[in-house]
Amino acid sequence: MQHQTRKTRTMLEIVVLFATTLLCATAGVAFGHDDDEPLGPFGPWSEPVNLGPVVNSPFDDNHPAISKNGLSLFITSSRPGGVNGGQFPEIWVSQRASRDDPWGQPQNLGPVINSLGHNAGVPNLSPDEHLMFFNSTRPGGCGAADLYVARRKNKRDDFGWQAPVNLGCTINSAANDNGPTYFEDDETDTVRCFLTAQGRAASVLKTSTRVSSATTVRSVPLS
Numbered sequence: 001m002q003h004q005t006r007k008t009r010t011m012l013e014i015v016v017l018f019a020t021t022l023l024c025a026t027a028g029v030a031f032g033h034d035d036d037e038p039l040g041p042f043g044p045w046s047e048p049v050n051l052g053p054v055v056n057s058p059f060d061d062n063h064p065a066i067s068k069n070g071l072s073l074f075i076t077s078s079r080p081g082g083v084n085g086g087q088f089p090e091i092w093v094s095q096r097a098s099r100d101d102p103w104g105q106p107q108n109l110g111p112v113i114n115s116l117g118h119n120a121g122v123p124n125l126s127p128d129e130h131l132m133f134f135n136s137t138r139p140g141g142c143g144a145a146d147l148y149v150a151r152r153k154n155k156r157d158d159f160g161w162q163a164p165v166n167l168g169c170t171i172n173s174a175a176n177d178n179g180p181t182y183f184e185d186d187e188t189d190t191v192r193c194f195l196t197a198q199g200r201a202a203s204v205l206k207t208s209t210r211v212s213s214a215t216t217v218r219s220v221p222l223s
């Protein structure tokens with residue numbers, strides 16, 4: 001059984017990073033669409049700013065996903081309340097009226113997204129913000145923990161999510177599948193989902209590629 005976990009001084013808290021770029025860089029250089037097309041180098045990251053005691057709690061708060069307009073912040077948290085009373089991590093959302101306003105008290109997404117007696121977390125929004133991908137140990141999956149997707153009609157309704165759907169055993173495995181990150185390439189009509197598959201021996205970063213709505217390629221480890 002999992003129990004509530006209080007933070008120690010070494011526990012990572014959710015932070016906001018203000019920087020000149022959101023591109024991943026190696027040795028100060030990022031690469032564009034073509035592998036041989038260097039971009040940058042870019043300026044250094046600024047100092048992180050803690051979101052404070054309204055968003056952060058004495059419990060485990062992690063993996064933020066923010067909406068494009070900067071007004072909704074989805075997090076994974078084991079704080080008391082929610083569907084499981086803090087016994088399992090769940091997905092919460094903090095909202096604010098404008099970018100200049102402070103974040104409000106996080107609200108639980110409820111039993112449609114969070115599952116009684118099971119973990120739910122690591123939210124990731126699709127580019128159009130109508131889809132949310134996340135990890136859950138709820139029953140009916142392919143392994144210990146699976147990736148799910150939920151849809152909402154109104155991208156401004158943070159509580160309008162429909163029942164989540166398992167991504168299936170092509171992407172999910174018998175291991176712990178976690179950390180979904182969703183990309184769309186409009187030029188090639190290709191969708192990629194990067195994920196972490198954690199087995200007994202090690203964690204492996206994988207990618208699954210969909211060329212069209214009817215074609216899915218099995219997820220493979222990234223070399």
